Amino acid sequence: MKIGKLAARSGVSVRALRYYEERGVLVPDRTPSGYRVFTPADVRRVAHIQTLLAAGLRMQLIREILTCLSGESLLLDECRERLAAERRRISGDIDRLIRTRSLLDDLLAGGHSGT
Amino acid sequence: MKIGKLAARSGVSVRALRYYEERGVLVPDRTPSGYRVFTPADVRRVAHIQTLLAAGLRMQLIREILTCLSGESLLLDECRERLAAERRRISGDIDRLIRTRSLLDDLLAGGHSGT
DNA sequence: CTAAAGTCTCACGTCAATGTCAGAGTCAAG
DNA sequence: CTTGACTCTGACATTGACGTGAGACTTTAG
Numbered sequence: 001m002k003i004g005k006l007a008a009r010s011g012v013s014v015r016a017l018r019y020y021e022e023r024g025v026l027v028p029d030r031t032p033s034g035y036r037v038f039t040p041a042d043v044r045r046v047a048h049i050q051t052l053l054a055a056g057l058r059m060q061l062i063r064e065i066l067t068c069l070s071g072e073s074l075l076l077d078e079c080r081e082r083l084a085a086e087r088r089r090i091s092g093d094i095d096r097l098i099r100t101r102s103l104l105d106d107l108l109a110g111g112h113s114g115t
Numbered sequence: 116m117k118i119g120k121l122a123a124r125s126g127v128s129v130r131a132l133r134y135y136e137e138r139g140v141l142v143p144d145r146t147p148s149g150y151r152v153f154t155p156a157d158v159r160r161v162a163h164i165q166t167l168l169a170a171g172l173r174m175q176l177i178r179e180i181l182t183c184l185s186g187e188s189l190l191l192d193e194c195r196e197r198l199a200a201e202r203r204r205i206s207g208d209i210d211r212l213i214r215t216r217s218l219l220d221d222l223l224a225g226g227h228s229g230t
Numbered sequence: 231c232t233a234a235a236g237t238c239t240c241a242c243g244t245c246a247a248t249g250t251c252a253g254a255g256t257c258a259a260g
Numbered sequence: 261c262t263t264g265a266c267t268c269t270g271a272c273a274t275t276g277a278c279g280t281g282a283g284a285c286t287t288t289a290g
Contacts, residue, residue, distance in 0.1 A: 015248060016249095091216065103163065104198055107198055131279095149237080
């Protein structure tokens with residue numbers, strides 16, 4: 001499919017998809033006239049990208065992670081470690097958010113306490 | 116205390132503190148010569164700002180929230196609702212992060228599944 | 231009192247992920 | 261074969277929270 005269709009199906013803008021390619025996260029084929037051609041699997045790939053972006057990962061890192069996977073599930077140890085590191089980072093973010101939520105709870109309760 | 120000391124004690128840059136004032140989140144006094152003068156309480160205030168920033172809140176919103184509190188805990192209903200709304204947003208973020216972490220777990224496990 | 235350190239106010243630079251616009255080629259339909 | 265819709269490649273604009281440097285004033289230490 002061409003870029004417009006992928007944009008519609010994945011819910012992201014055409015510009016964003018081009019940007020993903022520019023950063024090497026998407027690697028579409030090309031028609032002889034230069035049009036990008038994506039596969040149905042790219043819809044899921046874009047969904048993954050969105051999920052990881054929403055979690056605060058940089059494109060560079062997302063690229064590395066998804067590149068690891070493109071190698072047909074033969075995750076090298078280096079890749080596993082990278083994924084694990086991000087998992088830890090996200091767990092940290094979750095903890096911090098939970099503490100932040102507690103702070104808001106304190107504020108709602110009228111307290112002026114810690115962190 | 117002056118801005119350098121507050122920066123040292125709160126662990127943020129002098130520039131950031133000036134920025135916070137510019138956005139109305141900090142409102143320091145001034146010496147006759149124009150130097151900003153902060154109170155010890157501002158250390159905690161800055162800590163709160165950092166926490167909320169890390170949670171993805173905009174300065175504008177942080178300002179409103181902290182302004183609500185400056186009114187000496189007489190939280191107007193409007194303010195409570197604002198805080199509650201942010202609490203909900205943060206809970207949503209937490210849920211999304213947890214799902215993202217699950218995605219990473221799937222990837223680590225070798226699966227190619229959904230969102 | 232002098233030099234160093236700290237602070238002041240502009241004001242432009244930065245980074246990341248897009249938005250937006252320009253000018254031009256391409257493709258499906260009538 | 262001509263619209264009109266879609267796509268292409270630049271390239272500059274945007275947003276938010278600062279970084280960084282210039283030029284000038286103030287305060288502190290010796």
